[in-house]
Amino acid sequence: MTTELRELGPDGWDEWYETLVAAFNKIPEPPENRAFDRSVTETDRSFGMWDGKELVGTAGTYSFGLSVPGGAIVPAGGLTMVGVLPTHRRRGILRRMIRHHLEDVRQRGEPLSVLTASEPAIYGRFGYGAATQLLSARIDTGRVRLQVPEGAGGIRLRLADPVEALPRCEEVYARRVTERPGMLERRPGWEQVEVLDPPGERNDGSPLQCVLAERGGEVVGYARYAIRREPNAPGVVARSVLLRGLEADDLDAYASLWRFLFDIDLTSSVTVPDRPVDDAWQHLVSDIRQCRVQLRDSLYLRPVEVGAALSARSYAAGVDVVLEVTDGFCPWNEGRWRLTGGTDGASCVRTDGPADLELSVRELGAAYLGGVSLVSLARAGRVRELRGGALTEAATAFSSPVAPWLPHGF
Known part of the structure; x- marks a missing residue:
């Protein structure tokens, strides 16, 4: 099968949307919801996968500002409208669309990608962690x-x-x-x-x-x-x-x-x-x-640029740890990052120093907003402590006194 990824043109919205509805078993949306979806669609950030003349997959991105611990508003790409026709599943179409989304987010200088998942099991393998609850x-x-x-x-x-x-x-x-x-x-x-x-x-x-x-x-x-x-x-x-x-x-x-x-x-x-x-x-x-x-579960989050993402928020306590990050989907995040900072801000840069904690980008996404404890992730075998005391130090710093919350879906 040869498929082609194309940007959504100004006149292609209806076909694109109908393909999405078909991917979700043709359960129609009320006309009011459809009109709203059309009004907020960013056509230059929406795209589809074509198999010849047939549109078989859809996805798009919203340009958001997301509040993070410390009160900063961080640019984030909101992955949305993701669907693949039943006839074309398990052929790598979803993977190609998510890769395109993440590369676009990175090119635009947005440190984060976020989504709400209709099927949560899908997105962990792409580095998204469940960061908030409802x-x-x-x-x-x-x-x-x-x-x-x-x-x-x-x-x-x-x-x-x-x-x-x-x-x-x-x-x-x-x-x-x-x-x-x-x-x-x-x-x-x-x-x-x-x-x-x-x-x-x-x-x-x-x-x-x-x-x-x-x-x-x-x-x-x-x-x-x-x-x-x-x-x-x-x-x-x-x-x-x-x-x-x-x-x-x-x-x-x-x-x-x-x-x-x-x-x-x-x-x-x-x-x-x-x-x-x-x-x-x-x-x-x-x-x-x-x-x-x-x-x-509610908001799923993944750092697209680890250094920029961890530098964009502040921390509940002083922290100086080296993180060994694995990221099979965005290899530019792989390696060791030194995170230093506190309540007034932070810096996260590459380092050759010895690692204190080992984790994947998925765990960073889950813990990023302060709603999921690194200690809890470590007890599940998802974070590995390499220096004694580093886990408690990092978990305390990443915590938030106010629970993170996504007020509405997208």
Whole structure:
């Protein structure tokens, strides 16, 4: 088989997208989602694989800024829209597309590549590590009380149209990005992902709703939500609040928004998807067992340029270690790197000195945002300590006091 990789032209989007849909078993997307996908597609970073005149594989890249420990925003290429037709799998097409993506990311000077995986088992062999998790919960508000700290007041709540309120909500979101690793600096157009609300996906629920938390006339927090009927449950009270997003500048606004969600009339639960694993509401509830908390993988990350990636973030404690890195897919990362730095910044350069730790680029990707411990990876046999004390030193430095979190997929 002879296949050819070509860049997506300005008139080729529909064929490209239909090929992606076919690769995912022809499960159609709502027209609203399709329109959004088209609006954010970067055609100069999207490409396909052709077998003669047939388009058989698709992939693309988004130009993102990713928050990292220390608050810096680091350029990252977001791998997306990856699909291969069932007739052309296991022929090296995916490998060629990912290689093209990584070479393009490197050429553009982006130290990181990130993705969200429909099949996580695929991407480890290309050097991607699971760097963040998502928390979901189902809170029985009939049995769980919210214990709001004393003095949390001064907040006025106001219902607002989600689309009209979007610019002010985005101001709150933007202030939060540098405070938590793993968040995306939303480029123009991406704010619309927060208010996508296809009627066909409401599952007999309400349209998207929004409540603003204000202090002195300024928006200091927001929550987006919908009300859905509980499946197979009779009665008007058998409804759930589905949280679609919540950000707040401070504890008063945060607690006021959660209290609002708990107290909505004619509802018996709050469904909480896709939140940070350290979300503070878990310490405000009276009974965490009644909240049915679950975790799942979210953002996958791989350093494309090890030196630039490790130099771009700061570290929780002083560190001076030599890392022996293996990277079979991006051989320019292979070898020894000396990482020195601390809370004020870092440097990572090549060295001939003896290695302190041995690991692959996949482990670096998993640990990069501070959500996965190098000690845990070492206990799984994925990191090897060569100098006594180096593992604890590096693990402490790589850690983050705030859990990394990807607020939405791409």
